[in-house]
Amino acid sequence: MKVYPRARLYEEMAFIAFYFHWGRDELMHLEHSERRRWCKELSEINRRMDTAPEITLDALN
Structure with missing residues (x-):
């Protein structure tokens, strides 16, 4: 049986806790x-937000 790295576990927990509290x-x-699925979903949301076009006041006129 393979043990999941403790550092990775804490990284995933911190990532989820940051967004969901x-x-x-x-x-x-x-x-x-x-837990891995929540990390994947949150990461995908972040990627989409990072590549979303910036909405400015000028763009609305």
């Missing part, structure tokens, strides 16, 4: 696959 207990009860 979930506590340690909530995060520790997530299955590995569910």
